[in-house]
Amino acid sequence: MTRIRPATWLMAAVALFLLAVAGYALLVHASSQYWTQIDTAVYRDSGIAVRNQPAMLYALELGPAKLPFTYTPFAALLFAGGSGASFATWQVGLAALTIGLLPLVAYLSLGLAGRPAGLARAAAAFAIAAVGLWLEPVAMTLFFGQINLVLLALVVGDLALPDRIKGKGIGIGLAAGIKLTPLIFIPYLLFTRRVRAAAVSALTFAVTVGLGFALLPHASAVYWGGKITRPGRKPFHLDNQSLNGVILRLTSAGPDAHAYWLVAAVVVGIAGLATSILASRRGHELLGLVACAATGLLVSPVTWSHHYVYVVPALVLALCGPRRLGWWPLPIGNQGGYDPKAQLLPRGLLLLAPNRGNKGAVEFTWRGLELIVGNYYVLTLLVFIAAAASALLLTRRRVDPAATGVVGPAAAATTGRAARRRRALAGR
Numbered sequence: 001m002t003r004i005r006p007a008t009w010l011m012a013a014v015a016l017f018l019l020a021v022a023g024y025a026l027l028v029h030a031s032s033q034y035w036t037q038i039d040t041a042v043y044r045d046s047g048i049a050v051r052n053q054p055a056m057l058y059a060l061e062l063g064p065a066k067l068p069f070t071y072t073p074f075a076a077l078l079f080a081g082g083s084g085a086s087f088a089t090w091q092v093g094l095a096a097l098t099i100g101l102l103p104l105v106a107y108l109s110l111g112l113a114g115r116p117a118g119l120a121r122a123a124a125a126f127a128i129a130a131v132g133l134w135l136e137p138v139a140m141t142l143f144f145g146q147i148n149l150v151l152l153a154l155v156v157g158d159l160a161l162p163d164r165i166k167g168k169g170i171g172i173g174l175a176a177g178i179k180l181t182p183l184i185f186i187p188y189l190l191f192t193r194r195v196r197a198a199a200v201s202a203l204t205f206a207v208t209v210g211l212g213f214a215l216l217p218h219a220s221a222v223y224w225g226g227k228i229t230r231p232g233r234k235p236f237h238l239d240n241q242s243l244n245g246v247i248l249r250l251t252s253a254g255p256d257a258h259a260y261w262l263v264a265a266v267v268v269g270i271a272g273l274a275t276s277i278l279a280s281r282r283g284h285e286l287l288g289l290v291a292c293a294a295t296g297l298l299v300s301p302v303t304w305s306h307h308y309v310y311v312v313p314a315l316v317l318a319l320c321g322p323r324r325l326g327w328w329p330l331p332i333g334n335q336g337g338y339d340p341k342a343q344l345l346p347r348g349l350l351l352l353a354p355n356r357g358n359k360g361a362v363e364f365t366w367r368g369l370e371l372i373v374g375n376y377y378v379l380t381l382l383v384f385i386a387a388a389a390s391a392l393l394l395t396r397r398r399v400d401p402a403a404t405g406v407v408g409p410a411a412a413a414t415t416g417r418a419a420r421r422r423r424a425l426a427g428r
Contacts, residue, residue: 006119013126020130021099024142037091037145038065044090045069046076047083050216057219058228070228073212073220075178091145098142098149102129102312105153108160109313112286113320128319132312136348140306148309151175155182156313158201159289169197173204181307184296187273192280192288235302238353238363241377242303243268249363249374265299268382272298275389282392290314291388294381305350308377350376 028034041063049057049069057076062069069076082090107125115121132138141148158171169189175182183205189198212220222228236248244261251257272295280288293310297303353374354362366374 006123009123010119010126013123013130017103017126017130017133020133024099024133024139034143035091036064037094037143038063038067040090040094040145041065041087042067042069043079043094043145043147044083044085044087046071047079047081050076050080051083054216055218057216058222068228071179072177072208073216073223074208076219077211077215078178094145094147095142098138099133101149101153102132102138105129105149105156105312106132106316108153108156109286109289109316110320111160112156112289112313113316115320124319128312128315132315135311135315136350137306137308137311139348141309144306146306147178148307151179151182152309152312155185155293156289158197159185159285163194163197166196167200168194169200169202170204173201174208176201176205177208181296181300181303184273184292184299188276188280188288188292191273191277234361236361236363238350238355238374239304240302241297241305241308241350241375242300243298243378244301245303246375246378249366250371252361252364261301268385269295269299271389272385275385275392278392279388282395284392286313286317286320287388290317291385294385298378298381305348305377350374 042065045060045062046057046069049060049062053060057069057073060069061067082093085093103122103125106128107122110121110124110128111117115124138149140146154171154175158168158175161168161171172182172185172189176186186198186201186205189195189201209220209224212223234253236245236253238245238249240248243264244257247260247264248257251260272291276288276291276295279285279291290310290313293313297307297310300307350373353370353376354366363374372379
């Protein structure tokens, strides 16, 4: 049997990825709603506000949807750099950047899973990116015009760097300086004995805060003082796939919901972070990354479904590990339920739950299967963390990275040195 060359696999995978991108372009052409990108408008308008009304940054209603700016002052400073470009330029640029980062994130994730660099790994990355483009979190990131893939690339790229690199930690610090949720990776670095990288991350984050206070003092005082208002979707809306969202739905947003969330966040936060740390120390670096990200998504007060772009490295983990999972487009009606006559849209299983829009409270009436489907993402992450923790605890012996093929940055360097010594001795 003739063996197919890696170069051939790569060409086929690139063709598949381009086909997926063409499918997205056709979707945008056929349905104009996929080219509104209301959050992109908020980013651009926040940059304009920084240039013209910096003290009003967190008081303005931005973009056609009249939304508030909820990112850090440092993020607004970055957006100000490109605010002179037209909105159409922002739309095309951010969409192209998001799509272009997909194979890069997949390639880096494969490296964290122990796959060697080369054409075969690149081919796998493009194939995974082709599938990832149509998963609900990525599709909705493009729909809203979000920067989730940029933040994901900063985090994954940082963790993929060898531990000996002095600049390791800058990417995570920058990501946290733009949006706070990546902060969870700083204790992850610290407790996986990458103290220098954790310190670099913390220092980088502190610099972003300092720049905000230096250049936008009033806006920084408002943001870090917790005085910004966050109108819009109610936090119990089904798109909020965090522990807080689930508890708000189960308690009908009752007075004790906040206390329940705090207890749940502490318990799940400790358990999830401990699982990610244990995974990394056992040599399963990609598992550690995904478990840490899952923990952050769960404990955050608000985690909209499009924040789940960590599904891309999770897909790599599923393909390289013992489990397989995924999402796929489904025809969804205007009320969120399954409708075979509706247009095929890449929104996934989440919106199978009854949904009457952002102003409704139908989540309080869910029963049985509706509760499972409506809290699907959270339940998936809880099961994933529990399963990962159980597997790691049952396997008490430290896994040999060379035997499993799952090699983290530090383990990869050690394994490589050992292999070179063996080859040198064999050549004597």
